[in-house]
Amino acid sequence: MSTDFQSARVALGARLRELRAEAGLNGKDMAERLGWQRSKVSRLETGKQTATAADLTAWAQAADAPAEAADLQSRLRGLESHQRSWRRQLASGHRAVQDRYVAEYRHTTTLRGYEATVIPGLFQTPDYARHLLIRNAELMQSPRDTDEAVNARMKRQDVLYEADKAFRVLIWEGALHVLVCPPDVMAGQLDRLVGLIGMSTVSLGIVPLGARLKITPKHGFWIFNEDRVIVETVNTEFTLEAADDVALYARVWDHLDEGAAYGPQARRLIGRARASLGYA
Incomplete structure (x- = not known):
């Protein structure tokens, strides 16, 4: 199983x-x-x-x-099914999906992830998450259970403070500039990212615009415990467990990681995105 x-x-x-x-x-x-x-x-x-x-x-x-x-x-x-339609999953709202991820993350020791268009849920502020969930409910025409879903998503973040966990996450710089929320909410979200840099359980890299890469930036994906990959598309969530698939996504992550900025350089990239919002 x-x-x-x-x-x-x-x-x-x-x-x-x-x-x-x-x-x-x-x-x-x-x-x-x-x-x-x-x-x-x-x-x-x-x-x-x-x-x-x-x-x-x-x-x-x-x-x-x-x-x-x-x-x-x-x-x-x-x-x-390992191929789950979002329309079916969200038939009664977002909370059920968030609860499933809370359980999933509790059983995860190592996680490598990459996001190209959005700040990962694991790092989201409540306000940023709320705007995303509202927009997604509108898109999928699913019931609104925004407050419950936000609370469940925040509960997922408890794992960031567990000493036996390791989260290695890459974000394409473009995601820092996507305004799916008001500028002040995005500024707060960017501040949250800066605060994560240096955490013992978190390794946060920003893949800069203009970085020299072996591959073009792909869709987001998450590698759980190096034995399965979860990929989300607009309408479907896929879970891949075949060894060849996991190895392929691991290589993609490694190639993106080669061009990523960490530490002070990552802070500067996040600060640049914040300044573009009109916040010093």
Whole structure:
């Protein structure tokens, strides 16, 4: 079973546990309401068993939260394939996707990433994230659960402060200048990036405009624990686990890294982007 699949199943189980607790029920009470064995409730909540669509509908009813059934069904569909349509994943909003990433990052020790058009979610400020999520909800015509999604995205960042983690992230300089939010929000986001430079768990490189590179800047991608890659397109999220695919993306990252700026030079590039907004 892939770690990606299991992380999503654990996140689904955590949401089931939340709904039960919000209804004021313990595990025994829930099992009695559903007519199940207590062990099944436990397995679903801990991510040791995959719920069926009928299980999730029954759970929402038993937790006195029938309106949550659609969200639970959306999370279940996210388990089905390594090629996940954003339209299906976002059928009930963004929070489910963010919760899955929280679980994913908790099980990740090393992460190498590259973004060409956006500040990575792992480094986003709440205000910057809010504007991105609103724009994306408009694009995908998905339900608005912006506050919940922002909170979940910020929770993902807890891993930055865990000593056993290592995050090596590259950002194409152009992403520092893309205004998908008001200038003051972008200035705050750039300040956040500067603050990350020098963290013991973070290695942040900026690939400058005009850098001499062996390859052209590609789409964003993330290499988790050197054994799988996640790639996001406009309409789909792909998880690649074949050794050849992982090795290919590792080489792309290495080539981009050769032209990246770090430390003081990275600070200057971020400062230049901030100055272009009219902030000294």
